[in-house]
Amino acid sequence: MVKIGTHVSSSKSLDLVFDRGKEISADTIQFFLSSPRSWKWKERTEEEKALFKKKREETGISPTVVHASYLFNLASKDKELRNKSIKGVINELKLCEELKIDFYVIHAGKSKGLDEKKAIKNIVDSVKIIFSEIELKHTTFLFETLAGQKGEIGKSIDELVNLLEPFEMEKTGVCLDTCHIYSAGYKINEEEGFYRYKEELDKKIGLENVCVIHCNDSKTPFNSRRDRHEHIGEGSIGLKGFQLFLNDDHFKKLPFILETPKEGNWDLINMERLRNLIEAPVAQ
Numbered sequence: 265m266v267k268i269g270t271h272v273s274s275s276k277s278l279d280l281v282f283d284r285g286k287e288i289s290a291d292t293i294q295f296f297l298s299s300p301r302s303w304k305w306k307e308r309t310e311e312e313k314a315l316f317k318k319k320r321e322e323t324g325i326s327p328t329v330v331h332a333s334y335l336f337n338l339a340s341k342d343k344e345l346r347n348k349s350i351k352g353v354i355n356e357l358k359l360c361e362e363l364k365i366d367f368y369v370i371h372a373g374k375s376k377g378l379d380e381k382k383a384i385k386n387i388v389d390s391v392k393i394i395f396s397e398i399e400l401k402h403t404t405f406l407f408e409t410l411a412g413q414k415g416e417i418g419k420s421i422d423e424l425v426n427l428l429e430p431f432e433m434e435k436t437g438v439c440l441d442t443c444h445i446y447s448a449g450y451k452i453n454e455e456e457g458f459y460r461y462k463e464e465l466d467k468k469i470g471l472e473n474v475c476v477i478h479c480n481d482s483k484t485p486f487n488s489r490r491d492r493h494e495h496i497g498e499g500s501i502g503l504k505g506f507q508l509f510l511n512d513d514h515f516k517k518l519p520f521i522l523e524t525p526k527e528g529n530w531d532l533i534n535m536e537r538l539r540n541l542i543e544a545p546v547a548q
């Protein structure tokens with residue numbers, strides 16, 4: 265069974281992510297550990313953590329994915345911002361480990377005035393500090409593929425290779441975002457472009473190190489370098505791209521997580537659209 269789910273709100277109490285996931289029949293969920301646009305960090309009570317684990321058990325929703333705060337910039341030339349980001353990631357990762365979260369997804373960083381080589385070095389050095397502070401046993405640390413807007417690092421497979429190379433692959437990996445890779449210039453909505461992308465990914469990173477797929481259509485045209493998510497089938501990618509991922513022998517084993525606009529009952533519609541694209545196995 266292909267696992268399909270969505271990003272859910274974690275407001276009020278963390279355990280509510282499972283109630284919210286269950287309400288829409290999500291097989292898998294993603295959420296933030298704190299407000300993604302605030303630096304404030306809130307320590308969680310033992311009670312809340314226990315309730316989180318209990319509800320995960322009860323609902324069977326799995327895997328669980330945490331998305332890092334949007335404020336972090338591990339590439340920044342501003343040392344204070346970089347240090348704040350490192351501290352923020354450590355807080356989040358520690359909680360991920362405690363809660364036995366499967367995957368932690370982060371936007372590696374933005375170069376903003378730095379050349380890309382230096383930006384990548386800053387990210388790698390920051391992650392080395394993070395890994396020296398916390399030993400990952402349960403959670404895999406994933407760099408997300410980005411569209412490349414405003415100097416984002418991680419827009420090409422080669423950039424991801426540079427980010428991952430210094431680390432043990434058991435601890436790290438990649439989260440694909442369909443909108444971002446399309447906006448970054450990979451034509452994954454046509455068979456030729458899809459298989460070319462998959463082949464390059466396998467050759468340079470290894471498909472086994474791709475762990476999560478963010479499933480979003482794109483509001484902007486191909487190669488726009490813009491990060492604007494659209495409902496499935498309503499954007500420039502179109503249903504074909506999702507059909508290719510959902511029926512691919514390798515990718516279909518991964519969790520597919522929607523990050524489409526939260527309006528009305530669109531989560532249900534988008535999940536239904538994805539499920540409808542899954543082809544029935546051919547009888548032998």
Ligand SMILES: [Zn+2]
Nearest residue numbers: 331370371408
């Ligand atoms: Zn993201």
